[in-house]
Amino acid sequence: MSVSSPSRTIRIGSRKSQLALVQTHWVQAELQKHFPEITFEVEAISTQGDKILDVALAKIGDKGLFTKELEVGMLSRETDLAVHSLKDLPTNLPEGLMLGCITTRVNPADALVVNSKHQGQSLETLPEGAVIGTSSLRRLAQLRHHFPHLAFKDVRGNVNTRLAKLDAGEYDGIILAVAGLERLGMSDRIHQVIPPEISLHAVGQGALGIECREGDTEILEVIKVLEDIPTRDRTLAERAFLRELEGGCQVPIGVNTSIEGENLTLIGMVASLDGQTLIKDQMTGETAAAESLGQQLAHKLRQQGADAILAEIFAQIQRQ
Incomplete structure (x- = not known):
C-alpha cells in the first residue's frame, strides 16, 4: 500500500x-x-x-x-x-x-528544582548537607565533583512523582532535564539551568x-x-562516543555538542562514581564525519584513563 x-x-x-x-x-x-x-x-x-x-x-x-x-x-x-x-x-x-x-533538539541541559524553603537558591548556595535527588549516575558524579558538600539520594518515578516527593520535603532539590519540564509546561519549576561547565548532559538529551x-x-x-539535520549530526556524534565507550544509563558519561559552519565540536566526559576522578576532553571535525568524531574522542579519553574508571564502575555495579 x-x-x-x-x-x-x-x-x-x-x-x-x-x-x-x-x-x-x-x-x-x-x-x-x-x-x-x-x-x-x-x-x-x-x-x-x-x-x-x-x-x-x-x-x-x-x-x-x-x-x-x-x-x-x-x-x-x-x-x-x-x-x-x-x-x-x-x-x-x-x-x-x-x-x-x-x-x-530543545534545550538539552539539566535543571535544578528546589523545595520552596530554598526558593532563590542555586547549587552554589544550597547549605551543606542539602539533599539532592537524582537517579542519574552521570549527574551524580559531576555534582559530587563540583559540590562535595551536598548530599545525594536516589529518586525514581515520573516527573510528577519526583516533584511531589520534592514538595513533600523528601529532598531539598532534585535534578531533572530542562527539556522534559518545558514539554510538560512546567518551565516555572526550573530554579537553575545547570551550565555545561558543571554538568554535561546525557547523550541525545533534548x-x-x-x-x-x-x-x-x-x-x-x-x-x-x-x-533536523544539525540535531541528527550532533546526536550521532554523541551516540558514537557512548557506543565506543560501551556505556549506558548506569555509567557517568556526559557530552555537549555545537555546530559552527561545517564543523562540529564534541565535548565528552567520563567520571568515577564518587566524582573524585573526572576526565574531559573535546574534538572538532566536519559534521559529515560526526560518528567518526565520536569514536575518536572516545579513544582519546580511553588513553587518558577512561578505561580504568569504566572497569571499576562495572565491577562496583556487579558487586551491588
Whole structure:
C-alpha cells in the first residue's frame, strides 16, 4: 500500500508516562499536518522501566529498559514506529530495527528544582548537607565533583512523582532535564539551568528519536519529514562516543555538542562514581564525519584513563 493511500493507518508506539505521551502526540500531530490523508494512531505500552520504580536504575541496568516492549510491538507489526526520548534509546538496536529520524533538539541541559524553603537558591548556595535527588549516575558524579558538600539520594518515578516527593520535603532539590519540564509546561519549576561547565548532559538529551523497522521505506518516507539535520549530526556524534565507550544509563558519561559552519565540536566526559576522578576532553571535525568524531574522542579519553574508571564502575555495579 502506498503512503498516499487514503485508507492507510500508521500506528505509533509510546510509553505510558505523561511526558512520553506528550512527546508522542506532538509527533503524531506534526505527521498529521504533513500527511492529512493518513490516519495516525497512538498505542500506549508499559515498559519495564515504568514498572520497576523501587530499585535504582544503576542496579537493574538500562539496556532497553524503556524501549524493549515498544520494539517488540514493531517487530511483531502491532505498531509501525515508536517515539523515544533519544537519551533512553540504546546505541545498539535489535536486529531488524533502526533509528529512522531524529527531531529538532530543545534545550538539552539539566535543571535544578528546589523545595520552596530554598526558593532563590542555586547549587552554589544550597547549605551543606542539602539533599539532592537524582537517579542519574552521570549527574551524580559531576555534582559530587563540583559540590562535595551536598548530599545525594536516589529518586525514581515520573516527573510528577519526583516533584511531589520534592514538595513533600523528601529532598531539598532534585535534578531533572530542562527539556522534559518545558514539554510538560512546567518551565516555572526550573530554579537553575545547570551550565555545561558543571554538568554535561546525557547523550541525545533534548531530542526525540523515532525508531522503525529496517527497510520499511514507506514509514521512513513519512517520518523523515521531521528530521533536523544539525540535531541528527550532533546526536550521532554523541551516540558514537557512548557506543565506543560501551556505556549506558548506569555509567557517568556526559557530552555537549555545537555546530559552527561545517564543523562540529564534541565535548565528552567520563567520571568515577564518587566524582573524585573526572576526565574531559573535546574534538572538532566536519559534521559529515560526526560518528567518526565520536569514536575518536572516545579513544582519546580511553588513553587518558577512561578505561580504568569504566572497569571499576562495572565491577562496583556487579558487586551491588
